[in-house]
Amino acid sequence: MSAENEIPVAYEQLEELEDDFEDVELEMLRYQHKLSKDLYARREKVIAQIPHFWPLVIEQSPPDIDEYIQPSDAGLLMNSLTGLSVERFELPDGDPRSIAIRWEFSENEHFENRVLEKKFYWRNAKDGWAGLVSEPVEIKWKPGKDLTNGMLDLVRQVYKDEDAGNKGETEAKKKLKAQMESTGLDGLSFFAWFGFRGPKITDEEHKEATKKEEERRKARKEGKKTDDDDQMEEDEDEDEYEWEIFPTADDLAVCIAEDLWPGAIKYFMAAQEQEAMSDLDFEDDSDEDMDGDEGKEDPPSKKRKA
């Protein structure tokens, strides 16, 4: 890398600083969990008394989330979402970046499940990559009601085939590839999010990679030359997004965990305020469905009424 040739010492120091900043970030997540877990438990109890709390929150969700919710998703969420929760499930001892997002539903026309939970694990790969990985989640669609048009099932099948050691061109792979190429992913249902996988990293690889990473950091701290770019080329031949029907699902998960979840009351209040304003205007705007974008110019974070 050119920067390394020009300013090798400064570059090494930047890497070392990034290690330390990352440690601070992890410490902050742990502290936040400690400070707020009782509050979230209290919130849970209060929310239970309020009908349609989560649908109203979703309705007011920020653009980074809202952009993925198609009209048919919105209909389903508005009518059937009864609960949402986020848990940093590897705490207190594990990585605070691992998150589980749990959605609860009432009886609905689309699927049989009452609970859909997706777990994202923070993992290290041997090529130096680090990030969130997950397993495709099964949704038991009712006949003719699959919002992903079979793609979620195919993603699951491909994942299972791989686990069974089937590395070649399976039936599911052929079908999925054909469907991805013919329809594309634009406008795909929010529920395709449950299909996200990320790079496949075994527990063993994660452990080894974590250990190697720790050794590298230690060496860097002691001012020794590390093997960074020399031996750590990424697997260039692997297409990371080949079987991904929702490639930004990890970013969306982080956005849910860091914005929608902590800000739920704020978004709920914004929904209430919007409704009150509609009432003031003497408009007959009492049905709450899908007016997602109205009144968003003034973000609730900026203005709060005491």
Next chain:
Amino acid sequence: MSAENEIPVAYEQLEELEDDFEDVELEMLRYQHKLSKDLYARREKVIAQIPHFWPLVIEQSPPDIDEYIQPSDAGLLMNSLTGLSVERFELPDGDPRSIAIRWEFSENEHFENRVLEKKFYWRNAKDGWAGLVSEPVEIKWKPGKDLTNGMLDLVRQVYKDEDAGNKGETEAKKKLKAQMESTGLDGLSFFAWFGFRGPKITDEEHKEATKKEEERRKARKEGKKTDDDDQMEEDEDEDEYEWEIFPTADDLAVCIAEDLWPGAIKYFMAAQEQEAMSDLDFEDDSDEDMDGDEGKEDPPSKKRKA
């Protein structure tokens, strides 16, 4: 408000929870400051050895920031920005949400200033509003080189006129209003950001409002009925954005403080990586100016090389 009629108790409890969540947020900001201030000092020293560090960071800045940087702003920033720093200047005792953003420049064709600093103060208003306020900052433009076409100067004049008790229709107000109406604010220079003011709140008003807010919270905690919506109507007749040439400047300041500033090394590395990739492709792409959007599909936060 309709929600209050339906579920008054739950609604009061949500307000109380929001108070507690806000306390956690403040505590987190204070803790972050404590944990990371030495790291930022170390980073400052390392950065000083790297030419064009901040221009390269700006070049890779996320869309929420990048969207405000016009081509002529980019030229100026690429060639003359020599330093950037963010300080939570009311810490350790004051509000951690108050932020000062300081930009350093080398000799350039547009203005005489070597330093432009903008301070945002977290303030409470008597109508229950809370948020960031600021004072328009003077930029000493060279003749014919004002990127805001005189608007920044006019905003400053209006602000000064108001301070002098001049509440009527002054010359500056007339001119500013005419210019805002004729040209609009789309595509206005990033440097208009220095003109942001927010609602005008005196120190006295802030102190009184803060005290009242604390009393309200205490009452809420003790389960007493608070005077929330009855007596706390916002001043409906005031147009909050009347003299604002950069209405979202406070959001942008928060984005700089919470994303660009802590993520600077990450963005710098992304710039280096991009350059290295261009080299690999045998493309003659060595001039670094204004290719802001390239290679952004894979956000640096997701993928990091150890």
